[in-house]
Amino acid sequence: MNSISSFKDSLKNSAPDSAYSPMLTSLWYDAKGDWDKAHAQVDNLKDKNSAWVHAYLHRKEGDLWNADYWYAKANKTRPNISLEEEWESLVEAFL
Numbered sequence: 515m516n517s518i519s520s521f522k523d524s525l526k527n528s529a530p531d532s533a534y535s536p537m538l539t540s541l542w543y544d545a546k547g548d549w550d551k552a553h554a555q556v557d558n559l560k561d562k563n564s565a566w567v568h569a570y571l572h573r574k575e576g577d578l579w580n581a582d583y584w585y586a587k588a589n590k591t592r593p594n595i596s597l598e599e600e601w602e603s604l605v606e607a608f609l
Contacts, residue, residue, distance in 0.1 A: 518605050537567045537608045541601060544571065562588045563608065570600055 521538070522545075524531060530542040540555035553571050556564040569584030574597050585592050593600055 516609055518602060518609070521605050521609065535563075535608055537563050538605065540564075540567050540571070541605050541608070544574070544601065549575065566590055566607075567604060570597075570604055573597065573600070 521542075525542065525545050530539045534542060536555045536559060540552045542552075543549075543555065544552035549571065553568070556568045556571070559565075559568075565584050566588035569581045569588055569590065569592070572578075572581035572584060573592060575581075578592070582592055593603075595603075
């Protein structure tokens with residue numbers, strides 16, 4: 515898989531592709547409306563990429579203090595774009 519359109523097409527499936535990274539799996543569950551499963555994919559990981567997705571999830575949840583904590587762990591700044599735009603940029607970054 516190498517395009518956001520093919521990733522979006524995979525949302526028709528009942529489960530994410532087993533080859534997806536934890537970040538993509540998290541974003542897949544998020545797009546399916548399952549924040550808890552999305553969060554569980556990255557909650558206990560310590561790398562910067564997981565922290566970036568973790569930050570996005572807390573931003574989406576509305577917990578900006580927690581989101582900013584995770585953005586800092588990822589060496590990122592909370593973006594001033596829509597959640598949809600951030601989701602797409604994250605998917606593109608991890609494909």
